[in-house]
Amino acid sequence: MSGVQNNPALFDFHPTAAKARSTTTFVDNMRLPVHGWFRYSAGFSAQWAADLIRESDASRVLDPFAGSGTTVVAAEECGVRGIGVDVHPFVSRIGRAKLAWRADVDGYVTRANAVLARVELERPVTLPKAPLIAKCFPDEHSLTDLLRVRDAIEELRVGDDIDELLWLTFVSIIRACSPAGTAQWQYVLPNKTKSRVAEPYSAFSARAAIFAADMRAMQSAAHSSPEGVYIEGDARTLDGVPDGWADLIVTSPPYANNFDYADATRLEQSFLGEIDGWGDLRPLRKKLMKSATQHMGGWDPSESLDSDLVEPIRDELTAVFGRLNAMRKEKAGNKAYDLMIAGYFLDSAQIWHALRRASGDGVKVCYVVGDSAPYGIHVPVERWLGDLAVSAGFKSWSFEKVRDRNTKWKNRKHTHPLHEGRLWIEG
Ligand SMILES: C[S@@+](CC[C@H](N)C(=O)[O-])C[C@H]1O[C@@H](n2cnc3c(N)ncnc32)[C@H](O)[C@@H]1O
Structure with a gap:
């Protein structure tokens, strides 16, 4: 493995088989029972996470950015x-619904069939208000059919886990039933079309068959395993996770690369009537870890630059902030990358303190992260994160590069190579 060690600190926790596999691709998960129920590009x-858990002999695994x-x-x-925490309500609901794989499979199949029987009633539907839906579903018949499935699931709710499984079955077919393309991330591109578009009733029926088969497979393979817990909450506090609980932390935080997680499930949330337009994403943006310029409205950078929490990196952070601030004045677009970077590292410092509280002595941490270069100004993300972790009470860190990566920064004049890898921390 061509890992790089940027830190001379001694560190010997590198489970071999786990590190040889790719960490960052979700695509393989689509073939795995339960994991494949929703394609979350982030x-x-x-398989990598499972190998890591097995090889580290952990008994309590925490993911503060559970997605x-x-x-x-x-x-x-x-x-x-296992305990997972994520602040995004819709993504949390997806994660929690997956944990319902223990539900009664025959009951699930019966209820999925009841949904399909109910759509035959051909009841009138109410179109979602969001303009995005009309753009992404130009075929009225297909849109109506999809809305009938949505409504049937709501009408047949009884208040149990199977409701959530049916909800996720539906959520997982929305994109497949739209001819709109998507970007590498989960942005929707209404003007690009894809070649294969699913028909709603057969898509729902096929997904339900997959869910049922996966539930059976998981129930026979992992029937006696402890039930995982998914908390909708903030990694900066980790409320609900007991003190000293974790002996292994496996996670991937948002990167400081301007991806707006509030936007990740916009199509699905628009379809379900939870949001009508951009403005409705604002409350969620306020809750997310600061990692995109859209998260920064009205925020005062002195909160970070004057905070004791960033002490180990204060001088460098202040210098990078100053350069980004100067660039922002020069460039068109007035992008608040200066604020984003200041906010990202204050949030990260808070997260390390929360993780320290929630983990025991000797905890191992694997933090999958990439570096960043807004406006071409390089931010040594893993080194700063490592130093902040040590300042929060962890013992040492090292970084293992996994791959180089292209980002949009790279296409803009600067040549600083960017990478992605695993920040290994020992506590
Ligand atoms: C890289 S994704 C994690 C994906 C996850 N490893 C998976 O396989 O699905 C980062 C996640 O961090 C979440 N997030 C952002 N700010 C957060 C915060 N303050 N507390 C907890 N989670 C947060 C986002 O909603 C997103 O789901």
């Missing part, structure tokens, strides 16, 4: 206790 490899729940489901597969 996710990492479930679609990859780590928590992997912990269940390994027979160990």
